[in-house]
Amino acid sequence: MEKNSVLGLEFSTPRASDPVETCPFCEFIFRERDDLIFHMVEVHSHKCSAKTNEEYRRLSLIESNKLFIYHLKICSLIMLTMMALAYIYAFALVG
Amino acid sequence: MTGFSLFKFTSKWFFLILIGASLLPIPVMAHAGGLPLTNEPAIIPTWLFVLTGGVIIGISFLFVSLVTHRQLIDNINSYQLSLPFPQFLKPNISILQFLSIFLLIYTLILGIFGPQNPVSSFSILFVWVIWWAGYTMTVYLFGNTWDALNPWKSISILLPSLNHPYPSKLGSWPASIGLLFFVLIEVGSDITYSPYTLSLVLIFYTILTLMGSFVYGSKPWFENADPISKFFRCYGEMSLLTSSKNSIEIHLPGTKLVTGSNTLGLSARHEVLFIITILFITTYDGLISTQFWNKWVLIPLLSLGIPLLIIHLLSLIVGHGLFYAIYHYAIIISHRISGTYISIHSLNIKFAASLLPIAAGYHLAHFTGYLLTFFPAFVYATFHPLSPVPFHPNSLPHWIPLLALIFILLGHICSVWISHCISFKLFSGRLQPLRSQYPIIFIMILYTMFSLWIVTSPLAR
Numbered sequence: 213m214e215k216n217s218v219l220g221l222e223f224s225t226p227r228a229s230d231p232v233e234t235c236p237f238c239e240f241i242f243r244e245r246d247d248l249i250f251h252m253v254e255v256h257s258h259k260c261s262a263k264t265n266e267e268y269r270r271l272s273l274i275e276s277n278k279l280f281i282y283h284l285k286i287c288s289l290i291m292l293t294m295m296a297l298a299y300i301y302a303f304a305l306v307g
Numbered sequence: 308m309t310g311f312s313l314f315k316f317t318s319k320w321f322f323l324i325l326i327g328a329s330l331l332p333i334p335v336m337a338h339a340g341g342l343p344l345t346n347e348p349a350i351i352p353t354w355l356f357v358l359t360g361g362v363i364i365g366i367s368f369l370f371v372s373l374v375t376h377r378q379l380i381d382n383i384n385s386y387q388l389s390l391p392f393p394q395f396l397k398p399n400i401s402i403l404q405f406l407s408i409f410l411l412i413y414t415l416i417l418g419i420f421g422p423q424n425p426v427s428s429f430s431i432l433f434v435w436v437i438w439w440a441g442y443t444m445t446v447y448l449f450g451n452t453w454d455a456l457n458p459w460k461s462i463s464i465l466l467p468s469l470n471h472p473y474p475s476k477l478g479s480w481p482a483s484i485g486l487l488f489f490v491l492i493e494v495g496s497d498i499t500y501s502p503y504t505l506s507l508v509l510i511f512y513t514i515l516t517l518m519g520s521f522v523y524g525s526k527p528w529f530e531n532a533d534p535i536s537k538f539f540r541c542y543g544e545m546s547l548l549t550s551s552k553n554s555i556e557i558h559l560p561g562t563k564l565v566t567g568s569n570t571l572g573l574s575a576r577h578e579v580l581f582i583i584t585i586l587f588i589t590t591y592d593g594l595i596s597t598q599f600w601n602k603w604v605l606i607p608l609l610s611l612g613i614p615l616l617i618i619h620l621l622s623l624i625v626g627h628g629l630f631y632a633i634y635h636y637a638i639i640i641s642h643r644i645s646g647t648y649i650s651i652h653s654l655n656i657k658f659a660a661s662l663l664p665i666a667a668g669y670h671l672a673h674f675t676g677y678l679l680t681f682f683p684a685f686v687y688a689t690f691h692p693l694s695p696v697p698f699h700p701n702s703l704p705h706w707i708p709l710l711a712l713i714f715i716l717l718g719h720i721c722s723v724w725i726s727h728c729i730s731f732k733l734f735s736g737r738l739q740p741l742r743s744q745y746p747i748i749f750i751m752i753l754y755t756m757f758s759l760w761i762v763t764s765p766l767a768r
């Protein structure tokens with residue numbers, strides 16, 4: 213239950229079997245290394261090594277691709293919802 | 308890198324479209340009937356109207372989730388317009404403080420000795436129309452001035468104090484309970500229309516507050532335990548304006564909640580409880596005036612022989628607990644989805660700030676019409692404080708109910724944006740923050756639909 217200096221957060225104590233990645237600059241802990249790399253560059257960008265930055269770029273690119281698919285899904289969901297609503301309106305107002 | 312700039316570009320446009328799109332469907336709903344202030348026949352059925360509200364919030368989340376670039380989020384939140392504020396325009400605080408003490412005493416005396424008809428009573432109109440409706444609006448729109456104007460605080464500073472240390476264990480509990488108690492008095496007594504009762508409650512509150520500040524000192528009391536000060540401080544956190552030495556900055560709605568190093572400065576669960584209380588009391592007020600409440604809750608319970616006051620007390624406690632439980636449950640699910648090590652306790656505290664714009668939107672919706680209806684009566688009562696001639700409130704333009712709906716939806720959309728920003732502060736990467744928001748957005752959709760159902764439900768009286 214450590215206090216963190218960045219946002220004043222508390223962390224739950226992970227079980228012994230759980231993977232833990234600790235941020236070297238603050239008390240943030242993560243389940244996955246990817247999240248740690250993201251955090252390090254997003255929060256402590258000026259302290260990161262060139263290697264971390266390189267890794268961040270690689271991970272960002274992978275995430276951007278996933279995000280693109282995610283956004284495509286969202287756009288179709290928006291379209292679908294609008295159409296469904298229009299349909300319901302048509303039935304409710306005509307019928 | 309091209310992917311980045313593409314995202315930045317598209318998200319900027321989508322954000323603009325979002326604002327346009329979320330405003331588009333609203334005129335369609337203008338004709339929904341059953342609103343407290345209109346007698347227009349229903350053109351679309353209530354269920355469809357409520358559903359549309361939910362869909363608007365859902366879609367606004369979908370649009371907001373296209374904004375994933377941290378720099379862009381920061382740019383939107385820190386966007387501000389600086390206006391020069393000349394020194395000579397600054398009000399003299401001591402004069403205003405003196406005026407507010409004078410108004411308190413004047414209200415007290417007129418409540419007891421003045422006319423007892425609510426629409427010709429200065430006390431009733433001043434406290435409910437000007438202060439509770441109008442002044443509260445200025446707090447969440449322009450900033451918290453209550454710390455400076457609070458007449459009780461000004462009086463307590465002049466009095467001696469024992470300066471006992473304020474028990475940290477109590478936290479905001481006295482404020483939360485005080486606020487609920489205040490609502491209990493509001494719904495359970497004739498305080499909203501009897502100037503005499505209003506004065507009695509004011510005297511009671513004055514004694515309690517001065518005793519509290521006598522024991523614990525003025526500053527700790529008004530910072531922690533006084534429900535009204537805390538209420539205005541919370542609302543002030545989301546105002547559009549901040550003032551610095553010789554300029555005034557205008558922010559986008561609610562963005563003050565997420566700029567700076569911490570969100571709302573919340574540090575403990577009891578403060579979350581206070582925000583939930585603010586949200587709950589705005590809804591509760593509307594809920595108990597519906598026909599639904601009368602038919603399904605009030606009349607059955609009254610027929611069982613339960614006194615009205617107990618029903619109000621129970622429904623306040625149960626409803627408040629339910630609100631907190633739903634919020635907390637959403638946070639637990641969010642914690643599970645994101646797979647984060649940040650404790651549920653911390654998430655609970657950090658996301659609470661996103662509920663404030665909903666409460667403010669609802670307040671604005673609820674009280675704009677009220678303020679406009681009774682403001683002329685207040686002006687009349689100011690100039691004829693002892694005249695018992697009742698004033699006929701003017702009827703409102705037909706677009707006021709539409710405005711109320713827009714305010715409710717804008718409050719919710721603002722909340723969606725704030726919770727988006729909070730999750731981008733707490734979680735790393737771009738997908739994890741998006742997924743972690745699902746449960747919170749889900750309860751916001753439900754809550755919008757619930758609010759819209761309340762405002763379109765027929766009134767009991």
Ligand SMILES: [Zn+2]
Pocket residue numbers: 235236237238239240251252255256
């Ligand atoms: Zn860190």
